[in-house]
Amino acid sequence: MVDFKALAKEYGTPLYVYDFDYMSEQYTELKEAFKGRKSIIAYAVKANSNLSVVRHFAKMGSGADCVSIGEVRRAFLAGIPAYKIIFSGVGKSDDEIREAIEKDILYINVESEAELQRVESIAEELGRPSRISIRVNPNIDPQTHPYISTGLHDNKFGVDLSTAKRMYIQAKNSEHLDPVGIHFHIGSQLTQLQPIREAAEIVADLIRSLQAIDIELKFFDVGGGLGVKYGNEETIKPYDYAQAILSTLTALDLTILCEPGRFLTANAGYFVTKVLYEKQNGDKKFVVVDGAMNDLLRPSLYNAYHKIEAITDNNGKTREVDIVGPVCESGDFFAKNYPLPELNRNDLLVIHSAGAYGFGMGSNYNTRGRSAEVAVQNGKARLIRKRECFEDLICLEQEFLVD
Numbered sequence: 001m002v003d004f005k006a007l008a009k010e011y012g013t014p015l016y017v018y019d020f021d022y023m024s025e026q027y028t029e030l031k032e033a034f035k036g037r038k039s040i041i042a043y044a045v046k047a048n049s050n051l052s053v054v055r056h057f058a059k060m061g062s063g064a065d066c067v068s069i070g071e072v073r074r075a076f077l078a079g080i081p082a083y084k085i086i087f088s089g090v091g092k093s094d095d096e097i098r099e100a101i102e103k104d105i106l107y108i109n110v111e112s113e114a115e116l117q118r119v120e121s122i123a124e125e126l127g128r129p130s131r132i133s134i135r136v137n138p139n140i141d142p143q144t145h146p147y148i149s150t151g152l153h154d155n156k157f158g159v160d161l162s163t164a165k166r167m168y169i170q171a172k173n174s175e176h177l178d179p180v181g182i183h184f185h186i187g188s189q190l191t192q193l194q195p196i197r198e199a200a201e202i203v204a205d206l207i208r209s210l211q212a213i214d215i216e217l218k219f220f221d222v223g224g225g226l227g228v229k230y231g232n233e234e235t236i237k238p239y240d241y242a243q244a245i246l247s248t249l250t251a252l253d254l255t256i257l258c259e260p261g262r263f264l265t266a267n268a269g270y271f272v273t274k275v276l277y278e279k280q281n282g283d284k285k286f287v288v289v290d291g292a293m294n295d296l297l298r299p300s301l302y303n304a305y306h307k308i309e310a311i312t313d314n315n316g317k318t319r320e321v322d323i324v325g326p327v328c329e330s331g332d333f334f335a336k337n338y339p340l341p342e343l344n345r346n347d348l349l350v351i352h353s354a355g356a357y358g359f360g361m362g363s364n365y366n367t368r369g370r371s372a373e374v375a376v377q378n379g380k381a382r383l384i385r386k387r388e389c390f391e392d393l394i395c396l397e398q399e400f401l402v403d
């Protein structure tokens with residue numbers, strides 16, 4: 001178990017702590033689930049883009065799924081080889097496309113006909129064909145939170161089946177494009193198999209119809225989205241997930257590409273914050289802590305549940321409290337009506353499942369420096385990102401200050 005008190009003392013609060021051994025276990029379990037098939041696990045860098053986290057997965061053989069050229073650069077810096085890096089996202093700029101082609105990554109995931117045109121022109125300019133994959137929107141309801149559902153036609157992601165087919169034909173006929181893959185990603189925090197199986201079936205059928213017209217793809221990119229336990233929810237086992245996907249691929253010899261983010265890092269991460277005060281407004285009891293929505297946005301953004309553990313000497317009976325930060329927004333809370341024992345100044349709260357979409361969604365709102373990040377591996381802790389100081393926050397403005 002991680003000694004949060006000792007870490008808080010050494011590195012200060014608020015603080016992100018990541019259990020690297022847990023990340024390894026998750027990676028291995030998923031990789032094993034696809035045993036017997038060629039597969040690449042391409043870690044979705046946006047879930048937690050700390051260089052040391054990406055490096056940790058690189059050392060295990062992971063690839064990277066990137067959604068900006070900045071993430072592509074992080075993947076390279078962390079030592080992920082070009083042939084395991086893919087670049088997705090609905091809005092890529094010309095500069096991003098150019099750099100991705102120049103860096104010779106595995107493929108660009110194309111999300112619209114207009115984008116296909118841009119990739120083709122840029123590849124032509126560079127005199128260098130671009131490997132591509134097309135993101136298909138299978139119009140499946142993933143039965144998750146509407147903000148993190150991506151596989152329905154009312155979401156902005158991907159193209160419908162007939163558009164995809166037209167795009168593959170165009171790519172095949174272009175000397176500047178090399179269609180190598182097909183991609184779908186129907187949502188995040190998926191806790192049911194059926195939508196995944198249905199989406200995979202639809203996409204596998206499209207692959208067969210492309211084969212019939214001599215378009216042979218190599219990569220079946222099933223996206224990410226594997227759900228994790230935040231509270232008591234039931235979620236999908238990696239083995240069942242892999243079987244559901246593989247069962248749709250009879251007679252197709254494709255390399256599976258899987259892009260998990262949350263599954264690899266969410267439950268490896270803890271956000272440690274210190275109690276400043278308790279206060280009472282009428283019937284309502286608040287615990288005010290030193291962490292805030294600028295550090296961990298998920299509760300404010302999605303009303304997301306995180307388990308919260310109190311580290312205190314008072315182990316008496318609990319009462320329901322709202323746990324709030326110092327930011328000037330009523331939406332700045334970590335939990336509402338959460339049962340906690342009475343707390344003293346300087347007690348710690350440990351917010352669980354904070355390893356994905358935690359630090360990365362952070363900001364400097366209210367001129368708050370972002371937290372330090374610490375990795376724990378083999379019982380040893382090490383700093384992997386310094387706490388931001390005031391000078392870090394103003395350095396890009398200060399030179400423009402005039403009288």
Ligand SMILES: *Cc1c(COP(=O)(O)O)cnc(C)c1O
Nearest residue numbers: 044088188224225259260261262
């Ligand atoms: C965000 C994203 C992922 C990772 O999603 P998780 O829910 O964290 O697994 C994978 N692929 C694409 C294209 C994404 O946008």
